[in-house]
Amino acid sequence: IPPTFEAAEKCKALFIKEAGEEEHEDLDEEMGEPALPNVMETAFYFEQAGIGLSKDECYYIFLAFKNLISVQPIQTCRFWGKILGLEMNYIIAEVQLREGEEEEEREEEEEETVAEEEKEMGEGEEEEEQKEKEPEPPKSTYKPPPEIPKEANGTGANKYVYFVCNEPGKPWVKLPPVTPAQIVCARQIKKFFTGRLDAPIVSFPPFPGNEANYLRAQIARISAGTHVSPTGFYQFPEDEEEEEGGDTYEENPEFEPPPVAEMVESLAMWAHHVKGILKQGRCVWINPAQKSEEDEEEGEEEEEEEEEEHQEETGQPLLTLISEDEGMKNIPAWTAQASTNLIPEYSIAILQSNRWPGAYAFASGRKFENIYFGWGHKYNPESHTPALPPPAEAEFPTEPGITEAADPTVEEELAFKAAQEEALAEAEEEEEEEGEDD
């Protein structure tokens, strides 16, 4: 079967309305806001700036979202963007699941990890019995730095859940939550995506995961760096105490959209609404020196030796204006333009990110949206320099017994012997003198 027809069949399948959908439509009206994002409307606005996919592809994506919503328990959903790959591309949906569903998944994950640990303990015991017969090699004293725990689902870098598919019509795959180690490593490597989620990432430093994890880490970095909204659209809720580390925001009902000319002129009219990721890899800093209950007994002595001062990292608070984003060399972090100069009454404000080429945002009245079309890499004014391998570790601690010293040469030995004989001769003379005194 020629592939053209297969793909056409899949696209046609998107258009077929299932029998049970009429019931769902009644339910949706009761629920309130529709979960399905209006992809075509967003595409229209971005098209005014020359950004976006062809109308056909947008419509297929629209229908694919409809399928996603009917299959997964989704509360809100948004078209995040498209990341290009070598063999296939990724279409990415940013989703918030309904609350009950996430807890079920967490329980499943915990059960899985507990089962794995039990298996490992069982295997460890068998290995120990075998090892007792042989003399054991010296144990390494290397303690890896404590693993920084990932953020809980629904907060920080894991605030949203992401679903990806290669093409509209193909099944949606859920990406796993991101861990700080993955973000820290993703900052140091630069790799093209192949388009297959299970592809390994071969890099240095070795990436802890496969392409699905790398994709999720890049999505987290792009969201944290480039998701912006008009200043004032979101505000901190007044009921709660205003902590600087606040993660929640709500829409401001009294927001009055400023005119487009102002939004283009001054970058202070835009604000980030996603928390930035700290160097640690999380949005909220955690002190890795706080060990869990199991390790406390072993770790008490070690804590005294290894008191490294982990400086608390603070990032920018949540609704920071983007005018505070640093530029690189002489390039500002953002470029703002109006979509048209010929018809100013209907133009919209467009923001392009220079730090993440491919990230765009538009604002027109109360409507705004962010999107990403690109290869998924950050802009680096200099060339990418991969991390150097760490220096070779010492095999054993240096002690006098095993340090090498140069053997004395023949002249040195003779000189030493002569000096010793002189010392002996002097000692004998002293003894003789003392003897004579008696």
Next chain:
Amino acid sequence: MEALSLPAALSLVAGGGAGLSPELRAALGASLPLLQRDYRFERVWFWGCIQGVRGAYYIAQGLGPDRAAPRSRLYSMNCLDWSLLTPATEEMLALAEEVKGRFQGDPSFEYSLAEINPEAAARLVQSGKEPVMKEEARLIATIEQIDRAVGIVPRGAFVKTPLGSVHENRHFEGLSLVEAKKLSSYFHFTEPTNLKNKTLLEKADLDPSTDFLNSLEHDIPQGKGSWSIQLEKGGSVVVLRSLLWLGLTFYHVPMTKQFGYVYFGTGEKNLDLPFML
């Protein structure tokens, strides 16, 4: 890409997310035919757009009867008023390699070479010129580099006459689906460099009228190459994206005469390519 088939072509290339707004498309539709009339080009191609920090350059190319002759290039900031660019010189190309970073978006901006490359600056001062490089010159050099490195056409689309001139092959019906997936079916549309290196056995298979250009399969890095080939819409369009100059997209509809390439990008070479594969 051909000016006449611009709307259809843009929708085929839109998979990368870059395109033109309706206003610019309408402006191009009006100004490109006028360019053809004023400069007496036989063909006008819309080459693409280089994004500067403060503005974008839209580039058009005009071709004369011999398609392989040096092309005239024009640029515009709004797709309406076009300015002719001087042909690129080797000196410009050498200097442009030194200048790194984004284009500023202002054609009269001057890059101070004294900071970037003191030797080149010293040479310029000795020959009596100022040690600066204008953004316009960098633009010319970049377009020439991109065309030389990644300007591609399908095999058989152009023929070379015995007199040496090159024009479109009216018998070109398009590549087949099987051929379209192979890198060897596409050629660089510049002076060939490695045709002479082929063995006599290989040369015997070549057809001198159609195989007079470098094919893509010898592009460094070998193996994965510097191209990403994808079949979109289930194989009805084959899209090649260059990994060396990110933003160059080539499309071809197999079994038809439609093909073309366009550049939407920042005008910077991707020197990190070996680390990224």
